Structures are given as C-alpha cells and as structure tokens.
Amino acid sequence: MTLDVGAIRSDFPILSRTVRDGKRLVYLDSGATSHKPRQVLDAERRFLETSNAAAHRGAHQLAEEATEAYEQARAAIAEFVGAAPGEIVFTKNATEAINLVAYSFLNATLKAARDAPLPPGADRFVLAEGDEILITEMEHHANLVPWQELCAKTGAVLKWIGLTDDGRLDLAALDVLLTDRTRLVSFVHQSNILGTINPVEVITQRAHAMGALVLLDACQSVPHMPVDVRALGVDFMAWSGHKMLGPTGIGCLWGRADLLADMPPFISGGSMIETVTMERSTFADPPQRFEAGVPMISQAVGLHAAADYLSDLGMDRVQEHEHALTGQALAGLESLAGVRIIGPRDNTDRGGAVSFVVDGIHPHDLGQVLDDDGVAVRVGHHCAWPTCRRYDVPATTRATFHVYNDKDDVDALVEGVLRAQRFFGVI
Amino acid sequence: MTLDVGAIRSDFPILSRTVRDGKRLVYLDSGATSHKPRQVLDAERRFLETSNAAAHRGAHQLAEEATEAYEQARAAIAEFVGAAPGEIVFTKNATEAINLVAYSFLNATLKAARDAPLPPGADRFVLAEGDEILITEMEHHANLVPWQELCAKTGAVLKWIGLTDDGRLDLAALDVLLTDRTRLVSFVHQSNILGTINPVEVITQRAHAMGALVLLDACQSVPHMPVDVRALGVDFMAWSGHKMLGPTGIGCLWGRADLLADMPPFISGGSMIETVTMERSTFADPPQRFEAGVPMISQAVGLHAAADYLSDLGMDRVQEHEHALTGQALAGLESLAGVRIIGPRDNTDRGGAVSFVVDGIHPHDLGQVLDDDGVAVRVGHHCAWPTCRRYDVPATTRATFHVYNDKDDVDALVEGVLRAQRFFGVI
Amino acid sequence: MDVESMYQEVILDHYRNPHGRGLRDPFDAEVFHVNPTCGDEITLRVTLGDGDVIEDVSYWNQGCSISQASASVLFDEVVGKTVPEALATLDAFVELMHTKGQAEPDEDILGDLVAFSGVAKYPARVKCALLSWMAMRDAVENAQKEEPGHE
Amino acid sequence: MDVESMYQEVILDHYRNPHGRGLRDPFDAEVFHVNPTCGDEITLRVTLGDGDVIEDVSYWNQGCSISQASASVLFDEVVGKTVPEALATLDAFVELMHTKGQAEPDEDILGDLVAFSGVAKYPARVKCALLSWMAMRDAVENAQKEEPGHE
C-alpha cells in the first residue's frame, strides 16, 4: 500500500498557494521545517478556543483540561517512539534538548566540585579534565557546538568519527576513538545534509561496552521512519516537533528514566521544584524537573495531532514513500552532466536528504533559479559546515521530502537543475 | 474612555464556553496565562497556511516570507516596550529569558577561568567567589531558583530585600544590602502574588550607583500597563508572550545592546554561529547569538498580533480598566468577614493580582467551591513560596484580571467567597 | 451542586476533628512529603510491630480539607493492619482516585475512604487525597529497610 | 522570468572574470568576513594612500555569483576614490539593496552597481551583494585606526 499523496496534499492548505507569479509550489525543504496539516492546526485552535489554561498550575476546570491535554500529548509522543510518558521532556526544539544533556554534564560537574546537593547517581554526569565526548563529522551544529562549549568549560576533550568518501561514518576508527575516557557518544541518526542513516545499534553497543552513554540526534529520523527507542538501545534521543508536521516551538528529549532521575536541573524556575525557600530549593522528579516555566501547551497539543496523523499514515509507509522519491531524485540528478551527489549515491541506509553540487553553478545561484520555478530547496551548509569542508564544497543544494511530495516534485527539481545549467551556460 | 469589554469579550472564543454544567466562565486566572483573541489565532493560522518555512534558513520565497514575518514580529515587540529590534531575544518563556542572563554569568565565569574566547566586555559577567546577586522576597521562583543555582555553581552569594507587612519592599535595608560586591539586582516589576508594583527607577538608580546591573521581571507588567525600557532605565527585562494575549511557547528577553554583545552564548547550535569547524566555533551577533535552533516562528507572529491588539486598545486604558477592577475586588473582598488581603490593601502602586486568605477555609477548598460556580481563580503558592512563608500563609487564593474581565466577574468572585464561607460553615 | 458530592460530611468531620494527628515517639521511620503545586505538606512517622503490623502512624500536616481528612482516615484504616493489608487499601484507594468517579467503590476494603470517590472527578485534587498515603508507603518501605527483621 | 532581471549580463561578466581578485602586498588592514547562513566568505585587504585615497583593494573570496560579482565591482568602484567617496557609494548601495527593487538607482554614484537592483527583490541575497562592501568598510576603519595619520 502506498500513500495517497493527492489526499494528503489536500490536508495541507499551504500547498495550494502559488509562488513567484503563479508557479505551483514544489516544497522540497521539509528537512528545514515541514508543513502542518489542517488536523494539526485544528487541534491547536480547538484547544485554544476551549481549554486554554496554564497546565499543572491550577485546580479550575480549564486548568484541569489543559493539564490533561498536555499530559495526553506527552503520552502520545512517548508511544510514537516506544517510550514511557515520564521519559519525555518537552523542550522548545531539538537544540534545547541536546543542550539540556550537555548542561546536565556541566551542572553536575560544577555542583560536585562544590559539594552542592545532587541526585544520587549524578556522578554519571560529572566530568573530569580529559574525559572525552565523541561525536561525528556529519553532525548538525546543534550536536556539535554544545559539546565544544561543554569542553571549553570543563576541560573535557571533543573527538569525532570521520567520514568516508561515499558519505558514511568511518567506523574503522571507532576502536581507537572510543576509550575508557569516553563519557558520551552523540551522533545523528539520519544526517540532515548527506542523508546517511547511521548504524545506531552497532555504535551504541560499542559505546556501552566502554561505559559511555549514547545520545541520538533523531531530528531527521523520527519524522520519516519508524523509530523505537528501546529497539535502538540508546540512552537519550532528541528531535523537533516542527519537522514532523507539528508546530514550531516544541521539541522533545527522551531519556532513560534512571538517567533523567540522576540529572540536575538545567533551566530552573516555576513548576520544576519540590520545595523552595530563599536559602535553597529541591527539585521535582522528571520530566517536570526539566520543564521550568509555563510550557508549550498548545504546541504539545498540536504535536499530538501530528503524531496521530503520521501514525494513521503508518511510519513504514512514510519511509517507503520517501525511499522511492529518494531513489528517483538520485537517479534523476545523476543523469545530468556535471551534477555530483554529496552523500551516499546508493539508496540503502539513507533517507531523503539529497545534497548535490553542480559544476560551475554556486548553490545560491542554483537555488535562485529553482525558486524562480517554484521549487523550494535549501542551499548553504545546512548547519553542518564541517561536513561541507570534509567534502571540499562551500555549500550544497539540498532537496528533502515529506509525505506530501510526489514524483512530479522530483521531476520539477531535475528539470529545474537542467534549466539552471542552461541559464548559466555550463552545459 | 474606558474599554468596551463587551466588544473585547466577543474577540475571545473561549469566553463563550460554559464550565461545570453550564456555568458562565468567570476567568480570573490571567496571571497564570491569558486567553488569546481571534486576531492572534487568525494571524498564526494565516501565517502557517501561507508562509510557513524555517526563518533565517533559506532563500526560497516561503523562507523569505517567514524570515520577514519573524523579524517584523521582533520589531513590533521591540516597539511595544520602547526598545530597538536587535535588543529583543525570543525565548520559550520568561523563565528561559531569566536563565539566559544567569547562564551568561556562569558561562563567562567558566570561560574566563580557562582563558576560552569571550566577547571583549564579558568581564561584566565574570563572577568572583563572594560576589553578590540581590533579589527580593517577593520573587516568582523563576527569578529566584536560577540565582540560587548560579550561586551554587560559582560561589556567588544570594541576598534579598525583605518585605513590609503591607506587601511592599522594605527599601530601608537597601543601603546595607547593596554593596560593592553586588553584581546584579534582579526583581519583579509587579508581583504576581501580592500585586505590588515596585519602584523600578529608585532601585535601578541605586543599583547602578553601586555598579550593579539590573534585570526586571516584567511578566506581570508588560501585559497590563505601558512599559518603556528606556524610561525605566534597567539593563535587562524578561516577560512571556502567553500572559499578554499571545501564544504559549514564546517569551522575550530585552537587553541593552552593548550588554547583549558582551554575553557569551547560552543555548548553542544552528543559526547562532558565525563560523564552525570541528575544532572551534565563533558566534553571531545578538539577537541571533541567543536563538539557537529553529525558533518559535508562528508563535512570534501570534505575539505580534497580540501586541497590536493591546496597542489598539491602548495600554494606559488597559491599566485604568484593571485598576478599577482591582479596586472593586479589594473593596468587595474586604467587606466580607474573615477575609484578609495578602499584599497591599491600598490600590496605589499595585496591579490586578489580588491574593487573599479566608479564615477557616483552605485556599484549595475555596478554589473548588469557586470553580463550582464557574469562577476560575488560582490557589496555592503561585510559584512564590517564600512570599507565602513571609506572610505566614501556606497558600493564597488569587484573582487576576485582563482586558476581558468586567464588574460582573468581580461580583461573581465576591459572591463565590461568601457562598464558600456558608458552605464550610465559617460564618 | 457537584462540589457537595465531593465534600461529604465524613470528609468534613475528619477535617474538623482529625484522628491520630500529632507526631509521636518512638517510631521506625519518618518521611516528609509535599505537594509542590499547592504547598500541602505532611511529616509522617510509622512504627511497625511483630508480623509486619503497623502499630502506629503519627503525622503533622498542613493543607486543604481533602488532604487533612485523608490523613485522618489513613490513621483509622491502617493502624493495626499488616503492611500488606495497608498497601492493599492504598492500591484500592489509588484505583478509586483514577476512575474519575466512575467506579463502584468497595467499602469492605476502603472503609471511610469511599467518601472520597467524589474527589476522583477533580484530577487536581487527587494528589491532595493521596499525599498522606504516598507518605505512608514511603515510610513503611524505609522502616522495613532499616529493620531487616521485617523483610 | 524574474530571475533573469536579477542575473544581469554585467553581473555574470564580473562573476566569470572578476576584477582585482587575489591578495596583494603591502596592505594597511586585512579583514575576514563571512555570511554565516550560506558560508560565503571573503578575505579583503585595503591600502590607503595620501589624502585618504584607497590605493588598492585586494581580496580572495568564495561564494555565489552575486557576492563574487559585487566584490569585482567594488574593486572597480572604490580603488582610486577617497574613503568618504567610497563610503558614499557604499551607502547608496545599501540603500538600493533595501528598496526591494522599487527605487530608481543613481548611476552616477553607483556605476555597475545599478545592475544589482534586481537583487534587492530577494532579501536572502542582499547579504551576498553586501558582503564585500561591509568587509571594505571594516578594513578601511581598521586601516585608519592603525595609521593615526589617516584620521
């Protein structure tokens, strides 16, 4: 059974608008952010028009309803990735989720040094000078800069797994890179620039064998394929709502319950406390401990609807659909002279982020001509600048897909590239 | 000219629902979160149905439109508080905004200790053991716990201004409390529990005279009265969108441009960088430096509409309106036997947060009976637990107002309290 | 009105005249529990006797009528019972609280706790009703840990 | 199509055959500027002569046709001018870029820069066009600071 893209498209009001003087919108930038179906917009609006109130902060009927809607959203998101509700922390985006883990290490380290109160098992997060964090050369800045910052503040050392010429992790080096000083291995599930899907289980097993924790950046996997945290075996997972047909302003951190329990707070304030005096405070259990302040309530409701929408389609069918589009895009682009794929050319263990460069045309100029055709792609370094450097390109042009894309969209991309080549006189 | 509350109420769809078996909804919990007018819901939806894309991340038409909408929102919010657009940082809520400043101190301190790169003037944020942070005893946990945490990690010392019996800051002690070790004075503009409006200019001048920076928690002032950051003279100001008729999931930090420029990053990741290599990164100028990851785009658009809505009403008229309701509530409640106001009884330099206790009825029980009448108030410590302790009450019942409240709402409150007194047999 | 079905006379009686209130010595374990959203708090002590019998529960608490009354009923229901019996009552009470007022409460197990079935309709108040019971469970666990003979 | 009005022949010519490209010695100040969203970058040097005349601008850059062409035009437009004249051209260019293609550009001041008026319609590209110009301003300021004689 394949997706009924026509029916799906009619759920997305924005797809019926035109761009650049009446051109059909060919949106191939879902890797940056996805569009939201009517079902998500309606759920959020319905909530705001009937049950809006501050969740976890009142005893009146609206507050009860808001709290219930918020917690039902948490339960639905948990189920979507095979987790328990109490293991899901809502953040503003995936970036905050990754920073939350990085700051848990920082705060545990600083508090331990001053004998400040910490949860019983917080030593798992206490870093010593020379401890190591291992990432990869295909990380989004969101899974690179927070670790650079952590290292700059603690004396920990950042290491990374390099890449092969065909866009895969160079796992041959893993034995050397993973040491008994490695405290955390953090890596991307599906690269947002190369499209590579990394072998999570293999890396996780080896990391665990060395006593390291594992954080998975699932920004580009959760929206596009079935993901089950227990099956993957990782310790933490971060992703965003806005790439999975949900609202902006909400992201998720999943963490194993015992680990979350051992982490000191990150952002502190209201509703993450247990008791407060002017002299000192104690903290609530997870997930509340990590959700200071009035949370993203209506956004959680919207995200719940997005998860339902995707579940109704079936994540395996979503994956199949995007796999087919990816194959079509790879073949179509490679059929053009002067076009080079950056990332795996082979449509196995890869998802639908198709990056490429065209001889003689800078990605910005290519993107401009495509945009003129109504084809919206992303150009630049895609927040993975070191990955561009690794492949010796200043930037790439990237097409990404979602459930509302169809064959015509891919055809429009390939034709647009050809037109740009003619326009700039490079063929 | 007074507000046309009837017309205003028709803009808020939720107000026409009923609660608890058909009771008219009397929503007196805007201090926790406000409702959102149709104009806000429509603006956000219109954006999502026409221009949704990742702001600051693309060159195609939707990305251009999204970026423009997002930056127009920033400009509108800046204008709403008399600031320059580049001085407004969007956060997920006020709590994050305050934490951002606290973590600037922490990160500057840690980086300075390790000679890591910092902006030129970052020493303004470097703390030494024994440096002092001064707050007050009427702070919301959001403006208390982050400073406790900062002190626990740096060896700085937290001090606070006490309260007088009538719910005001005890400024007599200020001369002793402000020392040449005071690095920051952080206090609330209008207390969310007492209603007190603090003398910002007085405290700020004295703080500045001692070389301390000033952060104002404006969560309960920006939504309810005209606020101009230049006139107030403070250095930072934090507030939330969801209390000013805007969406949840968005808050604001205003900071003086020169200060923001000197602050190291807090949350790090994409789109807050200048250059990134695996070895090290440099950072963008403010406000981008503090907005890592895909931001709260549609929420910013909604907040823009909320600011416009309030501006159209006129913030001085909003203040006048709420002042009148506050007077009515104070008089009505005090006319009942056994009711005691916690906070200023006098309707000057106070806003519309009216907290009270009723002899013989625990606030929870009172709230329950009020809720049964359709009157939604907040009960508990209102995230200002030390303030409750100061007044020797375990909790209070609190009514708060907004533009959609009218005299009937206040009458319903007073009648509800009377009914509760009868129900529990305390009068 | 609905609120009347919540504030049963039994509850108000226990609230006005709580049973067993006050902290007593000696005790095997003491715990402090708090409801962070509203500030209700309880300090609770248990004394275990032979055969895992709960000899005494003493407590000092502060809070609304529901949390106060529930502690008073707790005293009546668990003192003299064995730990497993007390925990069975707790389980039944937790279940009652999570049915949103739909279930038919079993008076044999619940005793005066059946009066709390109206509370189940108000999720925000469920924590008030359970506060002392969670404290009791915690205290009993601690007491058993500290005295290996009881395990 | 609209994009054709953006990619004027003048721009494509400068792009294909950039004027003055390459880093030359000696120089008074060197700066490195980057467009963080796309990675376009430029290293730019200025040499000032007597009377605040810009004697040379040399540069090495990487980026799209717009940023490359604009650097080439910069070389043509500012070398030989005084600093105030160059900055006046910069101001006029910035203004042109912020009119979203509505304004009537002044060819006397702008020279080949008029060809960029189509770029103003695309806000995301404006930074590309201005990259080298902002670098030039920065470099000139540094050069003047370092050589007090020029102030």
Ligand SMILES: Cc1ncc(COP(=O)(O)O)c(C=O)c1O
């Ligand atoms: C005075 C005050 N400060 C801070 C906050 C925290 O705001 P938020 O929960 O939106 O972060 C609130 C509201 O909850 C408040 O009333």
Ligand SMILES: Cc1ncc(COP(=O)(O)O)c(C=O)c1O
């Ligand atoms: C792989 C990856 N990691 C992290 C992020 C950051 O997500 P967000 O910007 O929503 O925080 C993204 C998307 O931008 C991504 O694609």
